Every structure is written in C-alpha cells, then in structure tokens.
C-alpha cells in the first residue's frame with residue numbers, strides 16, 4: 255500500500271468521529287485534504303466546519319461545506335466537537351510536531367477550541383523521539399534573529415522558511431537537529447520567548463486519538 259493510500263484510509267476512518275449537528279475543526283495538509291474530500295459526504299449532517307488555514311477554508315467551501323469563523327462558531331456552541339488534522343511526527347505519549355504546512359498557530363487554536371483531537375497519519379509519522387522533522391516556530395518578523403539565537407542555544411540549527419508568510423502575516427523558522435526529550439517543557443520554553451507566536455510542538459494540544467494508517471489497515475491509538 256502506498257503512503258497516499260494509507261492517508262486515504264485514515265481520512266475516511268476519521269468520519270466516524272464526526273457527530274451530526276456539530277461544528278467540526280479541520281486541519282491543514284495533504285491528509286487533512288483527503289479528510290475534507292471525505293467530509294463532503296456528510297455536509298448535510300453537520301452545522302459546518304472551522305478551518306485552520308485559508309487553504310483549508312477554500313477546499314471546504316469548494317465542496318459546499320459551510321465554513322464558520324471560529325469566533326462566530328463559539329457564539330453558537332461552547333466548543334467544537336472534534337478537531338481532525340494530520341501531523342509531521344507523533345510519539346508514544348501522543349505529543350505531536352506540526353507546522354510542515356506553516357499553519358501551526360491556527361491549528362493549535364482550533365485544536366484548543368475542540369473537545370477532542372483526532373490525529374490522522376500514516377505510519378511514517380511515528381517516532382521514538384520528536385525532532386527529526388525540523389520544528390517550525392511562527393515568529394513576528396522583528397523577533398526573527400532573537401528567536402534564531404535562542405534556538406541555537408538550545409542546540410538547534412534555525413533556518414528561515416524562504417519566501418513563506420503565514421496566514422497571520424508572520425515568518426516561520428524551521429529548527430533542525432533538535433532532540434525533543436521533554437515535549438511539554440520545550441513547547442513552554444519556546445512559547446515564552448517574546449515574538450514567538452507559537453511553536454509546532456503540540457503537547458498541551460496533543461492528540462486524544464491517533465488513527466495510523468499501516469499496510470494492514472487503520473490502527474487506533476488511544
């Protein structure tokens with residue numbers, strides 16, 4: 255089975271977590287895109303969806319799925335029922351690294367507004383230790399060199415994502431070479447630096463369930 259076929263299987267399996275009559279949070283990336291395409295079959299059953307990026311909003315709208323702004327949604331419901339998104343890596347504690355697509359800040363906000371985070375990945379995303387995938391940090395442009403210097407002190411090699419501007423108008427620094435042994439501590443440490451909007455460690459907003467695609471089928475990790 256190809257990687258795309260495994261992604262397709264988990265995207266379809268995630269539909270089981272979509273409750274009729276609710277608002278669904280939707281992530282960003284190739285696996286999330288497959289979920290959006292599958293969600294189109296349920297568009298009449300849900301109130302609508304909150305998107306974690308402009309690209310996701312456009313894809314949802316393209317299928318005729320109602321797209322709600324998060325603030326608008328939270329005037330209708332106390333929380334979103336579920337957030338469904340991919341990840342760049344996940345570990346045994348269901349901590350994630352995300353942001354390969356640069357949408358980490360909105361992804362973290364929508365995840366925080368949701369009752370449960372269902373993470374949809376193929377088996378290549380499972381790691382013993384987070385950090386092999388460069389860790390994205392969204393930074394306000396003025397703080398670029400400050401944050402890069404701190405990333406170096408932490409043992410990483412910061413690389414500015416060339417020509418990339420986030421949906422929030424900020425920069426992404428990808429930090430290579432980190433060995434993330436304490437995801438929660440590093441998430442907090444990086445987020446305490448002035449000018450950091452957020453970093454791609456999702457420990458506070460880790461997954462509740464990981465649906466992992468394997469050649470043998472979809473494995474549910476709780």
Ligand SMILES: O=C(CO)[C@H](O)[C@H](O)COP(=O)(O)O
Pocket residue numbers: 281282283284285286339340341342351352353354355356357358361
């Ligand atoms: O965090 C993300 C985007 O910001 C994605 O979830 C992550 O990059 C995984 O993407 P894909 O499903 O294409 O492998």
